[in-house]
Amino acid sequence: MHNSPFAVVAKPGDKVADLSTPRPVIDEDRMAANIARTQAYMDAHGIDFRPHIKTHKIPALAAQQVAAGAKGINCQKVTEAEVFAEAGFEDILVTFNIIGAEKLERLAALNERISGLKVVADSAYTVDGLSAYFAARKPLVVLVECDTGAGRCGVQEPAQAAALAKRIDAAAGLAFGGLLNYPKPGAAAEVQAFLSQALALIEAEGVTCPIVSNGGSPSLFDAHLVPAATEHRAGTYIYNDRSMVRAGHCTVDDCAMHILATVVSRPTGDRAVIDAGSKALTSDLLGFTDYGQVVGYPQASITGLSEEHGVIDLSKCEGARPQIGDKILIIPNHTCVVSNLFDTMVFHRDGVVTRVEDVAARGLVW
Amino acid sequence: MHNSPFAVVAKPGDKVADLSTPRPVIDEDRMAANIARTQAYMDAHGIDFRPHIKTHKIPALAAQQVAAGAKGINCQKVTEAEVFAEAGFEDILVTFNIIGAEKLERLAALNERISGLKVVADSAYTVDGLSAYFAARKPLVVLVECDTGAGRCGVQEPAQAAALAKRIDAAAGLAFGGLLNYPKPGAAAEVQAFLSQALALIEAEGVTCPIVSNGGSPSLFDAHLVPAATEHRAGTYIYNDRSMVRAGHCTVDDCAMHILATVVSRPTGDRAVIDAGSKALTSDLLGFTDYGQVVGYPQASITGLSEEHGVIDLSKCEGARPQIGDKILIIPNHTCVVSNLFDTMVFHRDGVVTRVEDVAARGLVW
Structure with a gap:
């Protein structure tokens, strides 16, 4: 390459x-131990684990993570997902609002190629853009991104999450895939409250929510404190660093x-x-x-x-x-x-x- | 590539x-104007100009800089210098203490290949390491790096600069190339004092000092305030950025x-x-x-x-x-x-x- x-x-x-x-x-044995330890924690709590490949960007390492029990992988860009699709990965969640014809075109080609592509959206603009592009194509799975306090992307209220879920569910070319958030550290209670409220509102509409994806390395071993989540995403744990030592x-x-x-x-x-x-x-x-x-x-x-x-x-x-x-x-x-x-x-x-x-x-x- | x-x-x-x-x-016209304006300033003051390619790492851009009148180029790594030697550049100053067999081996091969390779040293350790490696090879030109206040590499006093110049001059396989410093901004008077004192001490020893290389983007248009210097090195000016706007x-x-x-x-x-x-x-x-x-x-x-x-x-x-x-x-x-x-x-x-x-x-x- x-x-x-x-x-x-x-x-x-x-x-x-x-x-x-x-x-x-990279110390092979430490890395293998990091993979095993984190997967064991997720397994012990019945949480699906989705490693974020942004940390290493190397397909062989993602293969080690999946072999250890990870459910799928998390990418941050369409081009990253293309590299991992080429390497044989099928369950890829791209945690980004995909906007603009040049990215949508590649996203559509990728969706034709693998079985488990998923993206996120936090606005009607993103959802409508995806729907316009995918209406005549293989449907794309879209999760609603929620801002549970980290102050980055995401809808601000559970009611907004439910409204956007309904919009995705009704949109041509799209399938509602669930909820996703990237939390601020140490705020498991707020995350649980937001996600469970949003879930209740969505289910009250008769819409099924297959995945609730919580994430973040800072809150890695707090994953079990958010029972509303079905999966957790994290990247840094595979190598670990000074910030992970500080986080305990x-x-x-x-x-x-x-x-x-x-x-x-x-x-x-x-x-x-x-x-x-x-x-x-x-x-x-x-x-x-x-x-x-x-x-x-x-x-x-x-x-x-x-x-x-x-x-x-x-x-x-x-x-x-x-x-x-x-x-x-x-x-x-x-x-x-x-x-x-x-x-x-x-x-x-x-x-x-x-x-x-x-x-x-x-x-x-x- | x-x-x-x-x-x-x-x-x-x-x-x-x-x-x-x-x-x-990159805006082509702005870049061309930046190259022309900075070269015109150096020309007006009779200062040789040596652009630092770390800013762009692109041979075609260094060619534009040299076509505008730059004397040669500045690299920070041996491998960078290899890329630019391959592209035809002969006058390359690598502003780094080169230490360790794995780097010295490549440096020696590069020195055989181009006519104007130069490096720096700020310690007897570096000088002796270079001398041991180059004693049986084509001589390498070495400048003494001086710390005139920036607090990075460099000898601390003019007398140390003179002693190291003498050591290089006497070392097998090496030729003394001059003095070099990377100044703290706004300290032209200190730079001039340090370099002129070191020059006087070196010349008193009967050693010739071909190049006195001052540098830095923060002090770019203060270059004429250091008459002891024969050349100035800077990189950022080709693209410019927010820090260059702030610096005026x-x-x-x-x-x-x-x-x-x-x-x-x-x-x-x-x-x-x-x-x-x-x-x-x-x-x-x-x-x-x-x-x-x-x-x-x-x-x-x-x-x-x-x-x-x-x-x-x-x-x-x-x-x-x-x-x-x-x-x-x-x-x-x-x-x-x-x-x-x-x-x-x-x-x-x-x-x-x-x-x-x-x-x-x-x-x-x-």
């Missing part, structure tokens, strides 16, 4: 410590993704500079005040990023300090945006490369 | 307004890059949601409190980004508000990181696509 003649290649058997930097690397969903030892970087300068006693900047770690703070956690140097703080430099403040380090030439590992604040920067992802077991996967759905416009 | 079968293709003659979103688009280097009408996005939801009267999130705009704030400027809606504020959603606060808008389905243009905070997200870049004149270029040096590890 990404075959630049200038790509720096890693291959099975290489030692991670010998790889050129900066480069994200894992420990640093469950973080499967590290950014391998080299210390290239020690201009002062208190400053180290690494070759990982905003084009490797991204500027996502997610509420943190620095740009990642340096493994083995708990008091080191990545205080600033240029595009290809990271500046580390060592002034609070009590023990050893990294020296020029040292390779270090960084747990990123947010794995999903790191994945999106690299054309290939390197996997390893105990520091030996096991495989290199194309980040097949990276960089696609829509 | 990037030939995913799932790429959404744009082609010359397409209307920008019809393109799938989100997608950055251009107006919004000089911003050649826009992110084309679609309004996909209007959940409330005061909220719009677009299909451009942190995977299109990036989370780079660069000191701003929101994530870009919406053209035509000066009071709209992009207050939050998810990966594929941008939330716009419309509460302060006095006139019209964007509606669902509208396509809007956003001036990003920082162009360089946006370029790094997309495999292709679309150029247009008056809203009609003129060409589509591969972002050839994107996503290369090193």
Whole structure:
């Protein structure tokens, strides 16, 4: 897929410590454990699980998630869904209002190709646009997106959800697929209240609601607190990151993704500079005040990023300090945006490369 | 280079307004004017100009910069330099401490291939590593990187610069190329003082200093305030962005890059949601409190980004508000990181696509 003649290649058997930097690397065993643990939680509570592939954008990893028991997958773009359909996935939920002829055309082709395509809508505009396009085609399944407090997309009230469900149910070319929300963290009670009220209103209209899809990594292990939901969606858990440690969903030892970087300068006693900047770690703070956690140097703080430099403040380090030439590992604040920067992802077991996967759905416009 | 079968293709003659979103688009005429204006300033002051290709990563654009009068180009990674060497560029300065066998090997091959490769070093460690590798090869030109106040890489004092220059001059396989700094903005006097003192010390040792390379987009039009410098490096000026408007280097009408996005939801009267999130705009704030400027809606504020959603606060808008389905243009905070997200870049004149270029040096590890 990404075959630049200038790509720096890693291959099975290489030692991670010998790889050129900066480069994200994934611990196979930690990743497998993350998949198993989260699926076991969902299974224990009878919740269907739909992993969000935005975190990795790699079909082979989605296959591992489905093999572990996931019901289907979640994509955020039509082009992502195309990559995963090509890889054989049939149950794909695209959690986005699809608007505009150029996207609808691809969506329609995809709907002809796989059996389980679903999208969301939160307005009459989106529903009517979908209906106009799909009226003469294979019907498209559409869920109503609800804003239960996160302040992004979604209808604002259960009554609006019911009205939109009815509109979908009555629309040519569309089939009502259920309800969906992306909650704010720690608000399971509000989510349950909104969804159960909307469900009651929809059922009172005689409309069946096949799926109630709750989601979000921040509320991953609160999924069982929303009994109205039939399924949960989450992505980050497969790799885990600093935000997931902070949320209490894992420990640093469950973080499967590290950014391998080299210390290239020690201009002062208190400053180290690494070759990982905003084009490797991204500027996502997610509420943190620095740009990642340096493994083995708990008091080191990545205080600033240029595009290809990271500046580390060592002034609070009590023990050893990294020296020029040292390779270090960084747990990123947010794995999903790191994945999106690299054309290939390197996997390893105990520091030996096991495989290199194309980040097949990276960089696609829509 | 990037030939995913799932790429959404744009082609010359397409209307920008019809393109799938989100997608950055570049105004050809604004870009050409930005190249001409900056080169004219450098020419007027007798300063060699070395554009930094990190902003666009596209050889055809570097060719336009060189055709306008640029002396050579600036890369930040060996792999970037490889892409530009392949495209025919000979005078390439890689402004990084190159450390580690895997990078040195590629650097040595590149040095055999082109006539004007140069790198920097700010420590004896880096110099000795380069010397050990290049001793039996074609000599490599090395500049001393100086920290004149920006707090990133670089020797801290002019005397250290002189000592390192002498070490390079005496090292097997290396040739001393001069001095380099990346300044903090608005500190031309400190830069001039540091560089002129270092120059005097180096010349007192009988060592010739061919290049004194000052840099940075924030200090672009302060270049003439550092007479010790023989050249200036900058990247962002070719596209310009919100940070360059704030710095007083251009107006919004000089911003050649826009992110084309679609309004996909209007959940409330005061909220719009677009299909451009942190995977299109990036989370780079660069000191701003929101994530870009919406053209035509000066009071709209992009207050939050998810990966594929941008939330716009419309509460302060006095006139019209964007509606669902509208396509809007956003001036990003920082162009360089946006370029790094997309495999292709679309150029247009008056809203009609003129060409589509591969972002050839994107996503290369090193």
